[in-house]
Amino acid sequence: MSVRNDVAERVPGGDAGLIVAVLLVIYAAYVLAGVGLGYSVRGQLNTIGVLTFYIGVFAMLALALNLQWGYTGLFNIGIVGFMAVGIYVMALVSKPLYESGGAAQVGGLGLPLIVGIVAGMAAAALLGAVIALPALRLRADYLAIVTIAMSEIVRFSFLSGKLQQFQLLGERVGFGGGSGLILDFTNPLEAFFQFFGLWDAYLGFVSAFEVIIPNNPKPVVDGLVYGVVLLGFVAVYFWLLKRTGESPFGRVLKAIREDEDVANSLGKNTNRFKIKAFMLGCALMGLAGILWLMTSGAVTPNFFRPRITFFIWIALIIGGAGSNTGSVLGGAVFAALLYQGPRYLKNLIDTVIPNADAPSGFGPAVSPLISNFDPAPLFFYTIDSVRQLQLVFMGLVLIWLMHNRPEGMLGHRKETAAGIPLTAPRASEPAETDGDDAGGGSGE
Amino acid sequence: MGIAETYTRGRQFAITRPGSVLLALVGVVLLFDLIAGLATGQHSFSGIGSLVWDGLMRGLVVGLAGIGLSMTYSILNFANFAHGDYITAGAFSGWATTYLVAGFGRADVGALVLVGAGGSVFGGTLGIGVTTTPLAVVAGILVAGIATVALALFVDRTTFRPIRDADGITLLITSVGVAFALRYLMQFVFGSSVRGTTSQPPAIPLYLVDGAVRIDAHDVALVVVAGGLMLGVHLLLQMTKLGKAMRAMADNEDLAQITGIPTERVVRAVWVIGGGLTGMAGYMFILWKGTLGFNDGWLLLLLIFAAVILGGIGSIYGAIVGGLAIGLTASVSIIWIPSAFARAAAFAVMIILLLVKPEGLFSGRSTA
Numbered sequence: 001m002s003v004r005n006d007v008a009e010r011v012p013g014g015d016a017g018l019i020v021a022v023l024l025v026i027y028a029a030y031v032l033a034g035v036g037l038g039y040s041v042r043g044q045l046n047t048i049g050v051l052t053f054y055i056g057v058f059a060m061l062a063l064a065l066n067l068q069w070g071y072t073g074l075f076n077i078g079i080v081g082f083m084a085v086g087i088y089v090m091a092l093v094s095k096p097l098y099e100s101g102g103a104a105q106v107g108g109l110g111l112p113l114i115v116g117i118v119a120g121m122a123a124a125a126l127l128g129a130v131i132a133l134p135a136l137r138l139r140a141d142y143l144a145i146v147t148i149a150m151s152e153i154v155r156f157s158f159l160s161g162k163l164q165q166f167q168l169l170g171e172r173v174g175f176g177g178g179s180g181l182i183l184d185f186t187n188p189l190e191a192f193f194q195f196f197g198l199w200d201a202y203l204g205f206v207s208a209f210e211v212i213i214p215n216n217p218k219p220v221v222d223g224l225v226y227g228v229v230l231l232g233f234v235a236v237y238f239w240l241l242k243r244t245g246e247s248p249f250g251r252v253l254k255a256i257r258e259d260e261d262v263a264n265s266l267g268k269n270t271n272r273f274k275i276k277a278f279m280l281g282c283a284l285m286g287l288a289g290i291l292w293l294m295t296s297g298a299v300t301p302n303f304f305r306p307r308i309t310f311f312i313w314i315a316l317i318i319g320g321a322g323s324n325t326g327s328v329l330g331g332a333v334f335a336a337l338l339y340q341g342p343r344y345l346k347n348l349i350d351t352v353i354p355n356a357d358a359p360s361g362f363g364p365a366v367s368p369l370i371s372n373f374d375p376a377p378l379f380f381y382t383i384d385s386v387r388q389l390q391l392v393f394m395g396l397v398l399i400w401l402m403h404n405r406p407e408g409m410l411g412h413r414k415e416t417a418a419g420i421p422l423t424a425p426r427a428s429e430p431a432e433t434d435g436d437d438a439g440g441g442s443g444e
Numbered sequence: 445m446g447i448a449e450t451y452t453r454g455r456q457f458a459i460t461r462p463g464s465v466l467l468a469l470v471g472v473v474l475l476f477d478l479i480a481g482l483a484t485g486q487h488s489f490s491g492i493g494s495l496v497w498d499g500l501m502r503g504l505v506v507g508l509a510g511i512g513l514s515m516t517y518s519i520l521n522f523a524n525f526a527h528g529d530y531i532t533a534g535a536f537s538g539w540a541t542t543y544l545v546a547g548f549g550r551a552d553v554g555a556l557v558l559v560g561a562g563g564s565v566f567g568g569t570l571g572i573g574v575t576t577t578p579l580a581v582v583a584g585i586l587v588a589g590i591a592t593v594a595l596a597l598f599v600d601r602t603t604f605r606p607i608r609d610a611d612g613i614t615l616l617i618t619s620v621g622v623a624f625a626l627r628y629l630m631q632f633v634f635g636s637s638v639r640g641t642t643s644q645p646p647a648i649p650l651y652l653v654d655g656a657v658r659i660d661a662h663d664v665a666l667v668v669v670a671g672g673l674m675l676g677v678h679l680l681l682q683m684t685k686l687g688k689a690m691r692a693m694a695d696n697e698d699l700a701q702i703t704g705i706p707t708e709r710v711v712r713a714v715w716v717i718g719g720g721l722t723g724m725a726g727y728m729f730i731l732w733k734g735t736l737g738f739n740d741g742w743l744l745l746l747l748i749f750a751a752v753i754l755g756g757i758g759s760i761y762g763a764i765v766g767g768l769a770i771g772l773t774a775s776v777s778i779i780w781i782p783s784a785f786a787r788a789a790a791f792a793v794m795i796i797l798l799l800v801k802p803e804g805l806f807s808g809r810s811t812a
Contacts, residue, residue: 134795134798135798138802140613141523141612144523145753146795148746149746149750150791150795152788152791153788156788157788160785161782161784162782162784310624313617317617361558361635362558362561362633362635366554385632388632388636391624391627391628392624392629394624395623395624395625395626396625397621398618398620398621399618399622399625402614402618402621403603403606403607
């Protein structure tokens with residue numbers, strides 16, 4: 001533990017410095033790999049944009065989960081449900097009114113994006129309250145099963161034909177059912193810049209990129225800028241959760257995690273604290289869901305399968321539950337190494353060894369190996385099915401982590417529950433461990 | 445007992461258990477709606493009979509697979525999220541055997557072992573069914589059980605045993621990792637297509653007032669196998685020392701250990717019994733529904749959790765009754781609600797019961 005604290009102390013800038021350092025290493029690795037393969041500037045920038053996007057969303061979601069699990073000890077494995085409610089309600093509110101003949105089967109209420117975002121967050125928080133009110137009385141593993149069941153109920157509801165199209169306030173609205181919902185509101189990035197009156201300036205900024213990307217730089221630049229916006233949101237989440245954690249409210253949450261009965265006996269209404277923390281976390285998950293999907297053009301219910309919930313759990317466990325810095329690092333490492341890494345690796349291998357005809361199934365891949373010791377088809381099949389195998393790999397990583405490092409990279413850190421620094425920067429070890437013993441919770 | 449006394453007791457019950465009263469009211473309303481529907485001809489007796497039969501069959505699968513989950517839940521104290529993928533593993537191993545036995549010489553061995561991955565061979569073409577290829581089906585059931593026992597023991601040895609003393613949440617998260625690795629490894633090997641596995645089994649129409657409820661040979665096979673296995677487990681746990689040791693361990697592991705119960709051996713026995721039942725349940729599930737995909741077990745898992753919690757963790761009768769209740773809910777609820785919400789209704793029943801009676805229906809009567 002002291003070793004890791006030393007690392008954080010040796011990096012200039014403390015926690016923020018550590019995050020920046022890890023991000024720089026990740027980007028450097030991706031860029032170097034791209035350079036080595038002779039990727040074009042456009043391809044490089046595209047890769048970085050996509051990578052930043054995933055780092056942003058996973059860091060946000062891991063932070064929100066850290067509030068629920070790391071701080072309060074609420075075992076929520078229904079994260080996708082809250083994300084789905086967030087984006088669907090946001091779409092309902094913000095999609096333009098229905099016009100016959102348009103591409104979209106259903107319309108929305110046509111309100112500004114920001115109203116939709118707030119409504120989506122509120123709906124996610126409300127769903128959280130509905131789940132939390134009764135379920136928080138239950139054991140942690142029951143809460144887990146209730147939340148995952150809830151997330152599946154949400155998915156089935158959006159899949160069902162009954163909610164595909166209905167009337168609300170006299171408008172034809174709906175959730176699109178299994179065929180998906182077209183998100184035909186204003187481009188969020190455009191709305192964002194127009195809000196500040198900077199849209200023309202932004203378009204000028206984009207055309208400046210024509211120097212390095214000759215034709216149509218807008219999609220690439222859009223991706224990069226949206227990634228930066230997401231990182232801005234990560235910073236806001238981080239700040240918000242740090243403030244929450246250091247507030248008296250956060251101290252009660254940590255006390256609940258350590259021992260709810262003690263917190264109760266000290267006169268804290270623990271149920272109310274838990275519900276508030278749960279709702280705040282759910283609202284943040286809803287917002288993260290909105291930010292993840294609102295630029296994707298369409299959304300289908302089957303995107304919200306439970307596996308995304310587990311991605312976020314893996315991210316949090318890698319980083320270390322109970323630590324906000326760890327959550328961001330975990331999100332970044334997960335996105336770069338486990339989520340995007342294998343896919344990027346596949347592209348790399350495809351460039352080095354072009355495989356025109358990868359076998360379509362395991363059978364044709366293995367039979368040459370058995371009959372004449374030809375491992376090539378199996379190798380190509382393995383490369384081709386990287387999307388499945390990366391999930392196998394994630395599972396193994398999760399097992400390995402729980403065996404060897406359940407506290408993650410930065411779990412069990414002493415996070416002082418005070419808004420003001422109690423020690424001088426770079427203070428010695430004993431002074432820092434003086435605070436409460438509320439560093440991590442993944443192993444408890 | 446006077447009317448006044450009955451009234452007072454009823455009022456007290458209503459005050460102490462408002463949730464139960466509300467539930468009873470909802471039940472009465474639903475029942476009334478059903479009777480009204482039958483009377484007006486909106487529902488047919490045979491239609492409802494078919495739904496009930498379908499629900500019972502689904503419930504048997506859920507209950508059979510739930511016994512293993514319930515046992516590990518009570519003795520090892522964690523919710524095993526890999527259980528669904530044990531079901532799938534059992535199904536794939538068993539069906540590979542069935543395909544091999546039924547189709548040997550008629551199709552490529554590789555295609556048979558991979559259960560017709562990518563449409564290379566079809567169960568319907570091979571004429572697989574309990575009446576047409578009984579030997580292949582029996583071999584499949586046995587292999588499904590044995591392979592799943594082996595898998596469960598292997599996973600326990602490599603994954604759960606090193607962290608045996610960790611708390612339930614750590615083990616739960618680990619089991620999620622196991623589930624991921626297993627499921628997508630199976631997808632890697634067997635492909636992601638959902639394949640048909642059986643040919644149309646012979647069926648007997650059973651006349652019920654205004655139509656027929658069809659009961660086919662695979663329904664009967666499921667009833668026989670599931671009933672036999674449940675009875676076997678019941679006898680095993682009631683008659684042998686092993687059952688007693690399991691109950692002791694579920695109650696207090698430390699105490700069991702200092703009284704000389706070889707806890708590790710009991711744990712192994714739990715995996716053997718639970719894994720065997722789970723694998724065979726997986727096989728029978730596929731035989732009954734006639735299709736096989738790599739996601740089947742996972743999709744069933746939440747229903748199994750619902751059943752086990754509904755019945756009370758640790759009770760095998762609870763798992764069976766809970767399974768039947770969940771299966772019936774998932775099937776019969778479409779009388780009242782759109783079919784897209786049938787699965788949601790089963791989860792809702794579980795959530796409501798957790799609130800009204802969090803210890804489950806058969807609480808405190810743990811048998812294993």
